[in-house]
Amino acid sequence: MLSLYIHIPFCKKKCSYCDFFIAPVDKIDEKKTFIGKYNKSLLNQIDYYSKIFANEKIKTIYFGGGTPLLLGKENIFNIINNLLENFDLSNCEEINFELNPDPFDEVLDFIDSFNKTYFNFFRIRYSFGIQSLNDEVLKYTNRNYYYNTLISFIRTLTDYKQVNNVFNFDFIAFGAIDDFGNWLPDYKKKFLSDFIFSGFADSFSIYTLELFPGSVMYSNYTSNNEKVYQEFDNFKKILMNSGYKRYEISNFEISGKRSLHNMIYWNMGQYLGLGMGASSFLYRDYADQIFKKLNTEIKAVRFENTKNWKFFFENKFYDYKNIFEMKKNDLLVDKFFMGLRTKEGLQNFEKFDDVLVENWQDIKKELEINNFMKTKDGRTFLKSKGMDVYNDIISKFLKYI
Template sequence: MTKTDLGIYVHIPFCVRKCDYCDFVSMVGSPDEQAYYIRVLKKEIRSFEALGNLYLVRTVFFGGGTPSITDVSQLERIMEQLKEQYEFAEDAEITIECNPGTLTEEKLVRYKEMGINRLSIGLQSTHNEELKVLGRIHSYEDFLESYRLARKVGFTNINVDLMTALPGQSVEAWEDVLRTVVALAPEHISAYSLSIEEGTPFYERYGSTKGRLLLPKESEDRQMYRLTKEILGEAGYRRYEISNYAKKGKECRHNITYWNGGEYVGFGLGASSYLGGKRFSNPRDKQEYWEFARNAYHHYKELTPQDQKATMEEFMFLGLRMMDGISMREFEEKFHVPFTEVYGTPVRRMVTQGYLEEDGNRLRFTDKGIDVSNQLLVEFLL
């Protein structure tokens, strides 16, 4: 029997301190709280044991939170259980998110021994004053030490997360950040624009009309965005998704699974899954999750697969984030309906306006379309 490719996401919600802009499911937790969480998490993973023979694991992603603050032995137990339940591809991509200052040489060695072969380091900025504004606990010097150790231990696939359009940030400051990181030659760079989310300290500071005056102007944000593409392109990084750049062959395969509509299962507090045509998320509240995790597979079995309309919308929303865009032929093979019958009208309009371009059977945003992609994507709601 041919097995279906699967991505696995494992959410480790604990941080040394929650950043002021963060609205992810994360918290400060004592060693005892972390140990209890891992035990519950393993129960959730075990509840899906019946699916083990159906899937081949292509990617694993430990996200958070800050997974790198967790005791390595706890992560080793999770990996052991996953490998007991699932067959892993020989070249499986296994990523862990790390924060500078939370890595040691011993920890990195053990990561490699447990099969982790990709690091995603949350730098955000090379300027210490900007890191302080964000509420980060590390300095740029801490990042350099963590990066040096990772290279020393032998990691050859490292992503660096950066954040643009920060309070008080100038276009010149952002250019300096980009050139400084490019000089280090990581294999992958993610560059996201700051988003001000309700319920965060940043929303209280910058969410009002007056507060937004402290942020870069929209024109400056656009300049930073274009500068990112220019500088990283010149340095050999190909933009393969709106905010992600990689050297050849170093694209994040786990995230591509999301954008291409592949199957993945998320374990842990607030984790999301798309499995067997069913899209679902775990509770974000700790107490609810404790109860839910013990019978997670039962909850999954009770779900109804999402309807074709929702799946079509996601095909467009997610696929058009990729620079390669979507295949109209694949759409028709998947949904058994002519592409033009469903989306012909908005596509013709956006092609005429210069927001979309056709290349054979593929459809993708132009640079002009990418600039306003969030507004354009609503056109694909059915």
């Protein structure tokens, strides 16, 4: 089975912390024509893969970006119908959409229309990019809404949720904390606590601010890591005290409401990236259908699509400089790296011996004694305390990353 990630690289404008491959539409002349050309090439790529993987069973689908809704509701529906015609979606476990709460009337209309048109999907997951309730942060990071707008949006959402929907809410810990450890005034903190405690949200994704080249903030903003982690910890405690379970470093769920698509990444499942800049991961049998005559030592392939608009519009989809042929140890490193992110952790820790430092058993024992890690029924996983220092723990174990 395959999962599909579909990248829509358009935003109204680029957030100052963002280093993703996106095109701000406020800087594009002839927006409709340009977006139309992208949609056409995206459909061509789906057609290309449908010939290679005819009638392949699809496990999950994820529309990400960017802001997928900027492609247009009709175009998104057309993509879904195209996938239904070319692949087997009868056992699709989840379809996902990243949505920004702006303008929220369009978002609500999309949810309502999609729910009614594709009600047969087993699970429809909508992930709302809230990011912050702090107006100063929202303004500084180039978001197009403020606290009062968000509150109205969240309250209105209650009328649109149906039984097969999962509502996820994304936040970022920016470290906007004062000397007393507050990142929100009391009335906003109360709203957030009441909202979380209500259980209306099925899951939350809470990320710590990380800045990379390509973002505006990378060159002109100094992040205070201590305050970032303090804000994350404050948020985490509210979630866990309200009954949400931490199923991955940055993700919390009401039992059974985790992102099935994201679990594909963390469990090293296969996925195809569609659209510019999208990444794919395929095991040898599948990859060999695209990249013929792979070396016998190759176990899997990671590859990216081009980020060149001209090439993509000409249906030249791959970036041949970003094709990584993975041998046994490459695969072990990735499985170790990804598996320890989740609460399930890793089965048979010792099978990673070839990529671990010589004294890994001593390190593991010390971490278990100090309550960072636990082994039960042959499965080793990080406790919440360990997840908080995941990067440090990974660097202790692996010979190379």
